[in-house]
Amino acid sequence: MKKLLLTSAALAVLTGSAFAADLPTKKAPPAPPAPAPVWTGFYAGVNLGGGWNTNTGRSSIWYPDAINGGNTLWTQNSGNGFGGVLGGAQVGYNYQFKNIVSGVGAVVGAEADFQGTNMVGGAAPKAAGLVNIPANYAPATGYQTVIGYQNAQKAVPWFGTVRGRLGLTIWPSLLVYGTGGFAYADVSRNGGLLGFNNGSATQTGWTAGGGVEWMFMPNWSAKAEYLYTDVSGGGNNNNNWLYQNNLGLGLNSVNNHTRWNTVRAGVNYHFNWGAAPVVAKY
Numbered sequence: 001m002k003k004l005l006l007t008s009a010a011l012a013v014l015t016g017s018a019f020a021a022d023l024p025t026k027k028a029p030p031a032p033p034a035p036a037p038v039w040t041g042f043y044a045g046v047n048l049g050g051g052w053n054t055n056t057g058r059s060s061i062w063y064p065d066a067i068n069g070g071n072t073l074w075t076q077n078s079g080n081g082f083g084g085v086l087g088g089a090q091v092g093y094n095y096q097f098k099n100i101v102s103g104v105g106a107v108v109g110a111e112a113d114f115q116g117t118n119m120v121g122g123a124a125p126k127a128a129g130l131v132n133i134p135a136n137y138a139p140a141t142g143y144q145t146v147i148g149y150q151n152a153q154k155a156v157p158w159f160g161t162v163r164g165r166l167g168l169t170i171w172p173s174l175l176v177y178g179t180g181g182f183a184y185a186d187v188s189r190n191g192g193l194l195g196f197n198n199g200s201a202t203q204t205g206w207t208a209g210g211g212v213e214w215m216f217m218p219n220w221s222a223k224a225e226y227l228y229t230d231v232s233g234g235g236n237n238n239n240n241w242l243y244q245n246n247l248g249l250g251l252n253s254v255n256n257h258t259r260w261n262t263v264r265a266g267v268n269y270h271f272n273w274g275a276a277p278v279v280a281k282y
Helices: 002-022
Strands: 041-055 059-064 071-076 082-096 105-122 126-133 144-150 152-171 174-191 197-217 220-232 258-270
Touching: 041 105, 041 220, 082 152, 082 258, 105 174, 152 197, 152 220, 152 258, 174 220, 197 258
Parallel strands: none
Antiparallel strands: 041 082, 041 258, 059 071, 071 126, 082 105, 105 152, 126 144, 152 174, 174 197, 197 220, 220 258
């Protein structure tokens, strides 16, 4: 009798366990994966930084010398540096490719920016010995030295760039990129005859550099960037008739390059218009 009771109890326990195993469970579904940063789409942002030059470039002009006769050569010595603070805004578009290798993706895009600056520098005009070519110049007589003004100050009130970008997402949220393209700038110089003539021009050229950008939260990224810029040419807008129509020999001639470095930080908002949504799979 005792053996029969023990056998019946064991069967009841085993039957209850099997029945419980067949009941539906109430376990929570697995958490969806965090959405990967989406770089594809339009973006816009602001930036702040600083600029400094490596070489101001040389300025020169032959001007009719009413005092000494003939033509006198005015020059600005190169190497007078300038620098200052800059800030502005940028807009652009990125397109993100699928991973080119495990964990590494590619991003291509284009960006345009406009900067206001207080970059200024150089040397104030000062008295110096200048080369004067007499009206009756001949190799036998040569030229003469006359007293005039030399050196000038330079400013870049604003500049802008239009660039391509090519980068790698070494992490889904971190983009490392190179960039380069077209640059333009307003370059102003003062100096020359009697030390008060001004010349300003919109010079054009190129820019190149690179940076890093971090998507620190959905739709928002922060970036740090370096650019080297070189512009030249543009002719002159002068306030003195002696500098009009000087055939490229003036304060902002085709040979007078303006070069500077830029380091800036900024934030961008990514609109992600038309980006494919991330769908969690269970």
